[in-house]
Amino acid sequence: MTEMPSHARGASWVRTRLRSAPWSAVALGMLVLVTAFLAAVLPRAVEVYETDGLRTAVAGAPPESTVLELKTPQPGFERSEGARADAVRPEALAAVGARARALLPEPLRADPAQSAYGVRTAKSLQALDRWLPRPDGLPPRFTLLAQSGAAAHATVREGRLPAAGRVGVDTGAVEGAVTRETARALRLRVGSTLTLAEYPDRPLTVRITGVLEPRQPQRSYWSAEPVLRSPALVVSSGRPPQFYWEAGVLLAPGAAPALLGGQGEPERYWRFAPATGRLTGSDAPALVAAVASLEDGPALVRMRGAAGPTAQLSTGLEQVIGAHTRTREAITPVVGVAVFGIAAVAVVVLLMSGGLAAARRDAELALLRARGASLRGIAGRLLAETAVPVVPAAVCGLLLALLVVDGARLLPALLGAGAVALLACAALPVRAVVAHRRPRAHRERDDLAHARPGGRRAVAELTVLVLAVGSVAALRRRGTDGSGDLLVSAAPVLVGVVAALVLVRLYPLPLRWAAGPAGRLRGVVGFLSLARSGRSPAAVAVLPLLALLIALTTAAFGGSVLTGVADARERAALLATGADARLDTADGSPLPAGLARAVREVPGVRQATAVGFAYAAEHASDRTRPLPVIGVEPDTYARVARQTGLGGFPADRLGSADGVLGAVASPGVAERLGRGPRRLATDSGVVTVRITAVSPRTPAAPEGEFLLVDAAGIERFAGPTTLLAAGAGLDAKALRAAARGAGAGLSVTVRAEERAALADSPLQTGAERVYVWAVVAGAGYAVLALVLGLLRTAPERAALLALLRTLGLTTRRGRRLIGLEALPQALLAAGGGVAVGWAAVRLLAPGVDLGRLALSGAPGATVPGGAVLRADPWSLVLPAAVTVLLAGAVAVAQAWWAGRRTPITHLRAGDMR
Incomplete structure (x- = not known):
């Protein structure tokens, strides 16, 4: 067998x-x-989730922090005017940009849709036109950018996009466009003419031909240089400091040679917006190494071979990735x-x-x-x-x-x-x-x-x-x-x-x-x-x-x-809000009449109280550190403080006797003022206070120093500017509807939304x-x-x-x-x-x-x-x-x-x- x-x-x-x-x-x-x-x-x-976190960190950071900007000064004066003009024309810049994009080390990749190139004035130019707004008497200044891709990133609301025509180094007039925000702030419209200084023999004239509405204004094309999208009030370095407007004007790409004739320190630039679609969580160390090589390493040497020996690359991407x-x-x-x-x-x-x-x-x-x-x-x-x-x-x-x-x-x-x-x-x-x-x-x-x-x-x-x-x-x-x-x-x-x-x-x-x-x-x-x-x-x-x-x-x-x-x-959400909901006026004006009553009728609101702010100096000669004096209605405010768990106190602590107001103070204020009567000069009048209770926090100012008093005891009290509402299940949508119905200019902060934003x-x-x-x-x-x-x-x-x-x-x-x-x-x-x-x-x-x-x-x-x-x-x-x-x-x-x-x-x- x-x-x-x-x-x-x-x-x-x-x-x-x-x-x-x-x-x-x-x-x-x-x-x-x-x-x-x-x-x-x-x-x-x-x-x-690590990959999603890295992509969100890069995509959600401000573009001015993540964009890779390769820039080089204007061509040297040893060249002829024609050669200098040819070096900044769109064809030459596009060719350099293509070579530089190909040299980006892995895993860095550029997003072509949000990347741009062009020529700009590194130093803003002063406007000579007297009709432009001057907040403190200083003339506005404009940054000129001959940037590519305007037609794909903007909608023309008025006029048309600027054209270049035949522009050379000695051209004295060019066409430009501004965004709606810039036009509104500086009172510009189609046909306006800007006369800009910083040119040796004659000013540069920029005629506004279009008012633009940015598409995706928060993306890199518009936000890598925020002044191009939105004007800003800038403070001068003099004494006393003064404010002036700083804005951007978009020129046609072919108008770049005109910038070479002035003293605005023109420079060529190529901005590469990082593409996040192919990043993975394990790419973070390689990204940091690639950025370091681009800023001061072998990759920068290769970039200089494409853009010129004086090219520099700058970015804040390594800080974003480091935080992540x-x-x-x-x-x-x-x-x-x-x-x-x-x-x-x-x-x-x-x-x-x-x-x-x-x-x-x-x-x-x-x-x-x-x-x-x-x-x-x-x-x-x-x-x-x-x-x-x-x-x-x-x-x-x-x-x-x-x-x-x-x-x-x-x-x-x-x-x-x-x-x-x-x-x-x-x-x-x-x-x-x-x-x-x-x-x-x-x-x-x-x-x-x-x-x-x-x-x-x-x-x-x-x-x-x-x-x-x-x-x-x-x-x-x-x-x-x-x-x-x-x-x-x-x-x-x-x-x-x-x-x-x-x-x-x-x-x-x-x-x-x-x-x-x-x-x-x-x-x-x-x-x-x-x-x-x-x-x-x-x-x-x-x-x-x-x-x-x-x-x-x-x-x-x-x-x-x-x-x-x-x-x-x-x-954290409670300290950011002070209560379950907070309503503030945008400009510090008093709350609209009837707002408190409308808020109390919102489903879920159990208590609401209005507060106002005045400021006083603890010493007559000391105006550098104003003390917040918060005027409240004692009964309702005490109930809100107890419900939120932020420094609850008996309402009778804010009572008054013989013209002296009872006050609840933060520990630092109580230590400095003492427990005896103290006379304070506020911007709403003179008050005499005696500290009757000490609390580390209070809903109206959850993270700062404060002095709570009865608002009825302040003679020229301007009125409440903040409304605090308590109620765990309040309806945020109904609350905003009540705020809109009471008046315009109110900001609504809801504690539940703040808590959700933290996660x-x-x-x-x-x-x-x-x-x-x-x-x-x-x-x-x-x-x-x-x-x-x-x-x-x-x-x-x-x-x-x-x-x-x-x-x-x-x-x-x-x-x-x-x-x-x-x-x-x-x-x-x-x-x-x-x-x-x-x-x-x-x-x-x-x-x-x-x-x-x-x-x-x-x-x-x-x-x-x-x-x-x-x-x-x-x-x-x-x-x-x-x-x-x-x-x-x-x-x-x-x-x-x-x-x-x-x-x-x-x-x-x-x-x-």
């Missing part, structure tokens, strides 16, 4: 095993699919905590699945070893058996991740899914080889009561302890800002691991102490439950407890992070989304670990319950026994999780600054004391309570299922007779 080949025997083994336990293979495949999906999608999600990089480096370690948490729990669950399968087949594998099977043969067959459901599941998880998150690299996702497949395939063979490395005739006890940790385990535990101490110390010393250290990100996970190892060592002690008194009780349920808990297999106790503690620690830390971020944004950065939203889902997935794995641990001992528990029922134990007591047996481990995990989560937050809080995660969407926003990490009670207690309830529910379900079958069925399980 021909012997079957080894590969055929392996295939037969795999088919037989999969047919005998199909649901176990399906369950393993589903676990691997979900885990591989998470391992593949997490790095892709992080890369996508600092924010990302501050956010990454915080997100890394969640990623490490879910990764650790997933590894534990995969190891548990392999350990559960090895324990279920322990007798089978022991018999194979006793009959002479080699470890290599057993491991190979188990590996093949496991790989059949695992590999396709891992591939499906990878493909699903690629479909869900697009626009990221394949390699990190492939490595993540491959690591999951490798771990899932190796868990069962390795566990079986370790357990059966020597043939044994009977199974030894491996419960907690009998197990004695060896030297190797002690060394491993000490190593983990050293790593945990080092990570906590590093985090507290260096913090998360720019550290980029994996050990720092793993700190909460390592704390949870150390706690799990300590609890596993201490776990048998209270059970042994409690078993003695329980044995003297009349019933057997308490004693049996404690004895059974203490005799649970060590592997079954360690891995679920490890998974639960890591998950609970990660959940507590993550919940505290999210709560701290929300609190910081809430506080509109892709880095913030992406990091928070990854954090939330990582914590949720970690909690799911923890639940699965708990269920797997209980299912591991379910057959033994059911058999014991059947045996005890044959001995007279009632069904009710049997169910109570199962429930009490599962309770100690659940209580240990829950209590340990709460304690470890609280300890981790307290240990790591000094090194965690949530400011960049919370407030990077608004660079100017601040929170007093910083955005610090604080323990969140709900994040500590809720997951622990769910753990206990779930353990009880699983135990009840097991007891109910066991009760449906007769005791004989359980006792004869595995009996072939």
